[in-house]
Structure formats: structure tokens, C-alpha cells
Amino acid sequence: GQFLGGLGFVMVEKGTSLLKMMEISVAEAEKRTGKNAVNMQETYTVYLIETRPVDAASEGTNPVPDSLWRRYSEFELLRNYLLVTYPFSVVPPLPEKRAEFVWHKLSADNMDPDFVERRRVGLENFLLRVASHPDLSSDKIFYSFLTEENGWKETVFETGFQAKADSRLKALNATFRVKNPDKRFAEMKHYGDELQSVISQLLRVRARAADRLYGVYKVHGNYGRVFSEWSAIEKEMGDGLQSAGHHMDAYAASVDDILEEEEHYADQLKEYLFYADALRAVCRKHELTQYELEMAAQDLTSKKQQREELATGTIRTFSLKGMTSKLFGQETPEQREAKLKMLETQIEEGEELVKERNAECEEFVKSAWVDIERFKEQKDHDLREALISYAIMQISMCKKGIQVWNNAKECFSKM
Amino acid sequence: MSAGTPRSLPSSGQKPIQDICHPLSAEECALSRSPDVLNPCSAGERDLILPNGTPVDTSSPASSSSLLNRLQLDDDLDGETRDLFVTVDDPKKHVSTMETYITYRVCTKTTRTEFDLPEYSVRRRYQDFDWLRNKLEESQPTHLIPPLPEKFVMKGVVDRFSEEFVETRRKALDKFLKRVADHPVLSFNEHFNAFLSAKDLNKRQGLALLTKMGESVKYVTGGYKLRARPVEFAAMGDYLDVFTQKLGTIDRIAQRIIKEQSEFLMELREYGPVYSSWSSFEEDLHDPLEGVSGCVSNCSSALEELTEDMSEDFLPVLREYVLYIESMKNVLKKRDQVQAEYETKLEAVVFREDKKTLVPSDVEKCQDRVECFNADLKADWDRWQNNKRQDFRQLLTGMADKNIQYYEKCLAAWESLIPLLQDKQDAKGETN
Numbered sequence: 001g002q003f004l005g006g007l008g009f010v011m012v013e014k015g016t017s018l019l020k021m022m023e024i025s026v027a028e029a030e031k032r033t034g035k036n037a038v039n040m041q042e043t044y045t046v047y048l049i050e051t052r053p054v055d056a057a058s059e060g061t062n063p064v065p066d067s068l069w070r071r072y073s074e075f076e077l078l079r080n081y082l083l084v085t086y087p088f089s090v091v092p093p094l095p096e097k098r099a100e101f102v103w104h105k106l107s108a109d110n111m112d113p114d115f116v117e118r119r120r121v122g123l124e125n126f127l128l129r130v131a132s133h134p135d136l137s138s139d140k141i142f143y144s145f146l147t148e149e150n151g152w153k154e155t156v157f158e159t160g161f162q163a164k165a166d167s168r169l170k171a172l173n174a175t176f177r178v179k180n181p182d183k184r185f186a187e188m189k190h191y192g193d194e195l196q197s198v199i200s201q202l203l204r205v206r207a208r209a210a211d212r213l214y215g216v217y218k219v220h221g222n223y224g225r226v227f228s229e230w231s232a233i234e235k236e237m238g239d240g241l242q243s244a245g246h247h248m249d250a251y252a253a254s255v256d257d258i259l260e261e262e263e264h265y266a267d268q269l270k271e272y273l274f275y276a277d278a279l280r281a282v283c284r285k286h287e288l289t290q291y292e293l294e295m296a297a298q299d300l301t302s303k304k305q306q307r308e309e310l311a312t313g314t315i316r317t318f319s320l321k322g323m324t325s326k327l328f329g330q331e332t333p334e335q336r337e338a339k340l341k342m343l344e345t346q347i348e349e350g351e352e353l354v355k356e357r358n359a360e361c362e363e364f365v366k367s368a369w370v371d372i373e374r375f376k377e378q379k380d381h382d383l384r385e386a387l388i389s390y391a392i393m394q395i396s397m398c399k400k401g402i403q404v405w406n407n408a409k410e411c412f413s414k415m
Numbered sequence: 416m417s418a419g420t421p422r423s424l425p426s427s428g429q430k431p432i433q434d435i436c437h438p439l440s441a442e443e444c445a446l447s448r449s450p451d452v453l454n455p456c457s458a459g460e461r462d463l464i465l466p467n468g469t470p471v472d473t474s475s476p477a478s479s480s481s482l483l484n485r486l487q488l489d490d491d492l493d494g495e496t497r498d499l500f501v502t503v504d505d506p507k508k509h510v511s512t513m514e515t516y517i518t519y520r521v522c523t524k525t526t527r528t529e530f531d532l533p534e535y536s537v538r539r540r541y542q543d544f545d546w547l548r549n550k551l552e553e554s555q556p557t558h559l560i561p562p563l564p565e566k567f568v569m570k571g572v573v574d575r576f577s578e579e580f581v582e583t584r585r586k587a588l589d590k591f592l593k594r595v596a597d598h599p600v601l602s603f604n605e606h607f608n609a610f611l612s613a614k615d616l617n618k619r620q621g622l623a624l625l626t627k628m629g630e631s632v633k634y635v636t637g638g639y640k641l642r643a644r645p646v647e648f649a650a651m652g653d654y655l656d657v658f659t660q661k662l663g664t665i666d667r668i669a670q671r672i673i674k675e676q677s678e679f680l681m682e683l684r685e686y687g688p689v690y691s692s693w694s695s696f697e698e699d700l701h702d703p704l705e706g707v708s709g710c711v712s713n714c715s716s717a718l719e720e721l722t723e724d725m726s727e728d729f730l731p732v733l734r735e736y737v738l739y740i741e742s743m744k745n746v747l748k749k750r751d752q753v754q755a756e757y758e759t760k761l762e763a764v765v766f767r768e769d770k771k772t773l774v775p776s777d778v779e780k781c782q783d784r785v786e787c788f789n790a791d792l793k794a795d796w797d798r799w800q801n802n803k804r805q806d807f808r809q810l811l812t813g814m815a816d817k818n819i820q821y822y823e824k825c826l827a828a829w830e831s832l833i834p835l836l837q838d839k840q841d842a843k844g845e846t847n
Contacts, residue, residue: 001551191696196692205686212679219675222668230661233654237804244811380699387703388836391710391829396828409815415808 018137019128019256023052024146026124027067029116045116045125046071056236068149072097075123077156078145082136083195084161087285088368089136090375095122101203101266103211118267122373135371178290182365186370189283196276197268206266210259222251240415247408254404258397265393268386272379279375282368289364293357300350307343328395470577500524501596501611501715506581507538516540517581519588523611535612540568543616544588549608551595552742556749557791558601559799561594562738563587565730579723583731585688590735600791639755651796652747666733669725676722677834680715687711706835710828716822724817732810736803743799750788757781758832 018024028048036042052065075094082091099115130136141159146150157401159176227245231238505520523535544563551560564587574580595601610616674685687708694704760778 093450194696197688202686202689202693205682205689209679209682209686212675212682215673215675216679219668219671222671224664226661226664226668227720230658230665233657233661237807240808383700384703384836388833389709391707391832391836394710394829395833398822398829401822402826403823405815406820409812409819412808412815415804415811 017132017134018143019131021054022131022146023050023054023065024124024127024131025050025118026127027121030069031111032353043111044071045119047120049127049146060075064146066147068147070145072119072123073146074153075126077153078083079126080165081141081161082130082139083158083281084164085139085141085159086135088282088364089133089277089371090278090282091136092126092133092269093278094126095119095267095271096274101207101270103207103214118263122267122271129335135367136375176287176291178287179294180290182286182290184369185283185286185365189280189287191274192280192283196273196280199276203266203269203273206262210262213354214255214259215256217258218252220248224249235415240411242413244408247404247411251401251404251408253292254400258393261393262390265386265390268382270382273373279372282372286364286368289357289361293354293361296350296353296357300347300354303343303347303350307340308349310340310343339406465628497597498526498545499596499602501592503585503592503788506585508576515576517576517584519585521592521611524670530607530612532612537611537614537616539610539616541584541588543610544591546616547606547610548591549684551604552599554604554606555601556746557788558598559739559746559792559795560601561591562735562742566733579727583727586728586736587731598795598798631824639752639759641751641755642758644751644754647793648747648750648789652744655740655744655747659737662733662737662740666730666737669730669733673722673725673730675716680722683711683715683718687715701822702838703836706832713828714825717821717828721817723823726815729810729814736806737797750785750792753781754785755787757785 026047027050030046030048032041032046033041033045035132046069048067048069050065050067051115052063072094079091079094095118098110099112130142141156148155224245227241227248231241231245234241328348426694500523502522503519506517507519509516509518517687518540519534521537521539523530523531543565548560548563551558587660595604595607601607660827687710690704690708690711694701694708697704757778760781764775764778
């Protein structure tokens with residue numbers, strides 16, 4: 001267990017989740033204004049994180065939860081820290097920074113209350129995911145993010161993760177080729193690519209379809225008005241027309257709730273769109289690790305070859321030094337002796353490095369693959385649940401439609 | 416038409432028509448019973464002929480057709496007294512060197528003695544229907560003639576020989592003939608008879624063309640100014656104006672809905688397959704994703720059906736009514752003209768001969784025409800209102816039904832998917 005001295009007594013075994021000990025929620029969102037880094041006024045949103053020990057509720061005391069406010073940028077900082085510190089973990093994603101895949105009624109404005117609300121839910125989801133992750137949940141920085149309002153940022157920077165972050169960023173962006181790629185990771189990376197592509201497409205088409213569906217429902221509202229106007233010039237038909245018109249209005253209005261629910265489904269898909277990215281990041285990191293191992297091994301091999309040439313006097317590999325020595329004359333035995341000695345040291349160091357890197361690689365592969373398997377199961381479960389709730393949504397929509405049209409039909413039949 | 420021995424009118428009860436006073440002109444009935452009374456209301460120069468073949472010799476200046484209307488309104492509900500059944504079906508394409516066109520089979524079953532045979536089956540093309548309608552308008556100008564589907568279709572925009580177009584047209588033509596067959600006066604029209612029974616309509620058309628000019632002159636009474644339109648007819652005009660407007664609005668709304676639904680359909684057709692391609696690289700999720708794809712596909716088909724139905728069944732009926740209203744407005748205008756002519760002539764007579772008791776026959780004829788027209792129109796109006804109510808009740812109920820069916824199909828699809836989606840989970844639960 002870990003004793004988080006000074007911050008409270010929380011025993012979190014590695015491998016168990018923080019969620020078993022603590023209730024976490026992002027309860028509210030509020031607008032704030034303040035001066036930013038360049039001393040300009042800005043408006044931003046803060047989110048209230050509430051935490052409460054799990055057994056408190058069962059004891060019946062139900063104390064007021066601890067709480068603190070955090071901005072989206074602090075969540076980003078936390079996630080970046082986790083990415084760097086746990087490169088073998090598929091780190092849960094944050095809700096989108098900017099609204100994408102919007103259909104016309106949905107605002108792309110970050111300050112829009114609906115967007116803020118959906119973001120609040122997304123941030124809570126993020127915290128719950130991290131808190132239930134076998135490795136991430138026991139992280140100290142994560143714990144203090146939840147409990148220590150002031151000075152948290154400094155604590156994060158003190159870990160020095162930023163230096164690692166820079167090199168990691170470079171690594172992820174660099175193009176390099178691995179000679180012996182691990183088949184499983186290559187497949188996983190390919191899967192991540194495909195998943196990202198297909199979910200993007202799905203979200204795009206779904207947004208367009210939502211737009212169209214909105215149009216279909218809303219135009220029916222016009223029937224309401226015209227039936228009302230028409231009923232004014234009719235005697236026997238008037239009542240039936242008028243009431244049918246009201247049902248058409250109700251039909252038109254019902255689409256707002258329907259699409260709001262569907263947006264929740266879209267958010268579930270989006271989470272896995274971003275998860276795909278996290279998965280690919282792990283695979284990329286593995287590639288880098290593999291690449292560094294191969295580089296070290298390659299370097300060692302070339303050094304060994306140099307030693308051999310020096311020892312036997314044969315030049316097998318082209319080297320500028322070799323050529324210059326040919327042009328400018330052979331070295332003295334003393335010089336050769338010195339060189340050999342240097343090479344020996346380098347080879348010793350090289351072998352150490354290869355051993356190190358090899359171990360690193362093996363360790364990484366082992367940890368990463370465990371988390372990838374965990375992720376796969378989680379993904380299968382979550383997406384299946386998402387599809388079920390989507391189907392239930394559709395069923396509800398159909399039932400509402402049948403009801404409204406039956407009501408209208410009754411009115412028509414009384415015309 | 417055969418002139419058999421006079422028989423009493425089927426639905427008029429025991430008395431012959433001559434002795435029955437027209438309900439709309441009870442007073443006049445009492446006043447003018449003398450045999451000097453002029454010819455009864457006639458359509459142009461032709462005498463009104465009863466179904467049994469005898470000319471009407473009634474003392475009532477009002478049209479007997481409205482009496483028949485009144486008596487026969489009840490028959491709408493009682494199909495047993497109907498003695499004329501007409502259907503339009505079996506469209507066929509004819510290709511000749513000159514042109515390509517469609518003919519429809521027109522079947523008639525009747526017990527009426529005006530017809531030589533109890534059954535007929537002839538083939539007619541749109542032209543022939545158009546001819547019939549023109550003849551009816553000319554020969555029965557005081558009556559509301561049902562409309563035909565639009566004559567001209569823009570080539571290139573609509574395929575005149577597509578199944579959908581032909582079927583839509585067939586339904587409209589069928590409705591047209593049924594409306595005429597149900598009308599107590601129009602159904603006895605000789606042109607209608609010829610249309611239903613003559614093997615070769617062309618000869619008739621040729622003859623008709625010659626007489627067409629003569630007939631149409633009778634009722635084109637232009638140039639008279641109307642003093643005051645009677646309240647009830649003004650009300651009819653107002654009603655028709657507003658009604659046309661509303662129908663136009665409904666047409667536009669329906670078209671817009673169809674458009675939006677078509678565009679939604681387009682997106683759905685792209686949406687479903689994405690789930691399919693997703694399933695191709697998933698293991699556990701393969702079946703659920705395929706299932707969703709199939710579901711969306713089923714909903715797409717259901718939506719396509721709904722949109723097609725609305726295009727083919729709903730819009731044409733709306734448009735038909737707009738045409739109906741147009742022709743009705745024309746009849747109202749004609750009525751105004753007839754009244755105007757009468758008023759003008761009456762005024763002239765009054766100023767010329769103020770002490771005479773007998774009005775010139777010309778003016779009396781005009782008066783008759785006005786009263787006949789008014790009576791016919793009123794009766795037809797009531798009949799039209801009734802039919803309109805039924806037609807729209809049917810139309811709108813049909814629209815609701817189609818939407819219900821669409822949602823029921825989608826509901827069934829999604830409900831059947833749920834067990835499939837939950838399937839593996841339960842299995843997993845068992846093995847754990």
C-alpha cells in the first residue's frame with residue numbers, strides 16, 4: 001500500500017482502484033473571469049470536483065464532501081503527466097477540447113451551456129476511468145489533483161515530467177523504421193487507426209442524419225398551423241382538424257428530446273474515438289522502445305566489427321577514419337592500442353545498454369500488453385452497452401411516433 | 416339510350432315526379448300550376464330527360480335534378496340502390512409509328528335501361544376522358560364536374576410510362592368516373608353513356624366536335640354586370656378561396672416533408688454500412704455491429720416506402736381537389752353571369768313595359784335558368800361538401816396510417832435486435 005503522508009491517510013493497494021475507497025464526481029460548472037498569463041481579461045469555466053470516502057455513506061453519517069474547483073487546462077495537465085509517467089498504459093481520454101461533429105442546432109461554442117454540461121459529464125467520466133485503472137488510480141499526483149486545490153500545479157512540475165514530455169513528443173512525431181516490429185503491436189496500432197477512422201465517419205454521418213431528422217419533425221409543425229387555419233372555415237370537420245393539428249405540434253416538439261439523448265450516444269462513441277488515439281500512442285511508444293533497442297544493438301555490432309578490423313588489420317566496413325589512415329599513412333602500434341582500448345570500453349558500455357534496453361523493452365511489452373487486454377475487454381463491454389442503449393433510444397422514439405400518429409388518426413377519423 | 420315504357424323513378428316513391436313539389440320552391444309550386452307555364456329548366460335547348468326516358472313535364476321551375484339529389488343523398492350510404500358500377504384498371508402501353516400512349520380498361524356493370532347491355536368493357540385513353548369531361552362541362556354547365564388528373568406532364572421531369580405515374584393516373588381516372596357514376600344527373604348524361612359503352616369513341620368525338628361550337632355559345636353569356644351576389648353563393652366563393660389557399664399550403668408542407676425525408680434517407684443509406692465496415696475488424700463486437708447495420712437498413716426501406724406512398728397517394732389527391740375547386744369557381748362565375756344576364760334583361764323590360772303583367776318569354780327563360788342553376792349548384796355543393804369531408808377524412812387517416820406503419824416496422828426491427836445485442840453478455844455471465 002501507499003501511505004500518502006501529509007495528504008491524508010489513504011491506503012490504496014497497487015492494482016486496486018481508488019474508486020473502491022472514494023466517491024468522485026464533477027458536480028457543477030461555473031463561469032469565472034480573471035486575468036490570464038498575458039494580463040488580459042478572460043472568461044473561463046471551472047468544474048467542481050467532489051470527493052467523499054466510500055464508507056462515510058454506509059456509516060450513516062453522510063458528511064459534506066470535500067471539493068475543489070479545476071479548469072479544463074488543469075485536467076489536460078494531469079493527463080499529460082499520466083501519459084508521460086505511464087507510457088505503457090492506455091490513458092483514458094478527456095472530453096473534446098472543441099465541439100466537433102456538430103449538427104446545426106448544436107452549438108460549437110465552448111461557453112454554450114449544453115456544451116459545458118456535456119463536458120462536465122465527460123470530465124467526471126475521465127476521473128472515474130482513471131480512478132478505476134489498476135495502475136493509474138494509485139498515482140499520488142492524481143490523488144492530489146482530487147484533494148489539493150492549491151499548489152497542485154507546482155507539485156506536478158516538480159516531478160520533472162515535462163522533460164520527458166518533450167522527448168516523448170519528439171518520439172511520437174518522428175518517423176523511424178523498426179526492423180523487427182512486434183506483430184501484436186503492429187496489429188494493435190492498425191486496429192487503432194481503423195477504429196479512429198470508422199468512428200470519425202460514423203459521427204460525421206450521424207450528425208448529418210440528425211440534422212435531417214430535425215428537419216422532418218419540425219416541418220410537421222407547419223401542419224399544426226394550417227390545420228388550425230383550415231378548421232376555422234369548416235363546420236363538422238373543424239374540431240377533428242384542430243385537435244389533429246395539436247398532435248402535429250407535439251410531434252414536431254418531440255424531436256428535441258430525441259436528439260439530446262442521441263447526443264449522449266455520440267459522446268460515448270467520441271470517448272472511444274479518443275481512446276483509439278491513446279491506444280496508438282502506446283503502440284508508438286513500444287515502437288520507439290524497440291527502435292532504441294535496435295539502434296543500441298546496431299551500434300554495438302558496428303563497434304565489435306571495428307574492433308575486429310583493428311585487431312586483424314582488415315577493413316571490412318568503410319569508415320572515414322580508415323580511409324584517412326590509408327591516405328595519410330598507417331597508425332602507430334601505440335595509437336592502435338589506444339583505439340582498441342577505447343573500443344573495448346565502448347563495447348562494454350554498449351552491451352550494458354543493450355541489456356538495459358532489452359529489459360526495458362520486455363518490461364514495456366509485458367505491462368503494455370496487460371493493459372491493452374484490459375482495454376479490449378473494457379471497450380467490448382462499453383460499446384456493446386452503448387449499442388444497447390442506442391437501440392433502446394430508437395425503440396422509445398418509434399413508440400412515441402406511433403402514439404402521436406394514432407392520436408392524430410383518431411382526430412382525423414372524427415372529422 | 417332506350418326509350419322504354421315510362422316507369423316510375425326508382426327512388427322517388429309512389430308519385431310520379433310531376434306531382435312532387437320541389438322543396439326549394441314550395442310557393443312557386445302553388446302559384447304556377449297552369450299548363451301555360453314554360454318549359455322546365457333545361458340545359459341549353461335540350462329538355463331534361465328522366466332516367467326512364469320521358470321528358471320532364473313538371474310545374475316546378477326548379478330543376479328536378481336537385482330533387483333527385485336530395486332523394487339520392489341517402490343512397491350514398493346504401494349501396495344496394497346503386498345501379499351503376501364503373502372501374503378503371505389494366506393499363507396497357509400501345510406503340511405505333513405515330514405515337515406511344517397508354518390505354519385503360521373501363522368496366523361497367525349496370526341494370527339501367529339506358530344501357531343496351533348489363534356489362535361493358537372498353538379501352539380508353541386519357542384523351543377520351545378529357546373529351547368526356549369537356550362534354551359534361553358543356554352539356555351540364557350548372558353542375559360541378561369532377562376533375563381529371565393533370566393533362567400535361569413535363570417530359571424529362573416525369574416519366575409518363577413509369578409504373579408509379581401510370582398507377583397514380585389510373586387511380587385518379589377511376590375516381591373521376593366513379594364520381595360521375597354516383598352523380599344523380601351526370602350519370603345519366605348521354606356522353607357518359609357513350610364513353611362507357613361505345614366500341615369506337617372516335618366517331619362520337621368527330622360528331623361532338625361539330626356540335627361543340629353550337630353548344631358552347633349557349634352559356635358563354637359574357638359582359639353582364641352582376642348587382643349583388645346572393646349571400647350563400649358569395650359564401651361559397653369565399654370558402655373556396657380560403658380552402659384553395661390552405662390546400663396549397665398543405666401541398667407545400669407535404670412536399671417539404673418528402674424532401675426532408677428523402678435527404679434523411681440518403682444519410683441513413685450511408686450510415687448503416689459504416690457499422691458494417693466497423694464490424695469487419697471487430698471480434699466480439701462483430702455481430703452486434705452487423706445487427707445495427709441491418710436494423711438501419713430495414714428502417715431505410717421502411718422510410719423509402721413511406722415517402723413513395725406520400726408522393727403517389729397523398730399529393731395527387733390534394734392536387735385533384737385544387738383542380739376541382741378551380742372548376743367549381745368557374746361554375747360559380749357562370750352562375751353569376753346567368754344571374755347578371757337575367758337582372759339586366761329584367762331591368763330593361765321593367766323600364767320599357769311597366770304595366771304589362773306578362774313578362775317576355777326571353778326574360779322568363781333567363782329567370783328559369785337562374786333558378787335552375789342555383790338549385791343545381793346548391794344541391795351539388797352539399798353533395799360536394801359531403802364527399803370532400805369523406806375524401807379528406809380518408810386521405811388524412813391514410814397519411815396517419817402510413818406513418819404508423821413506418822414506425823411499427825422500425826420498432827420491430829430494433830426490438831428484434833435487443834436480444835442479439837445482449838446475447839454474448841448472458842453467455843459470458845454463465846461461463847464466469
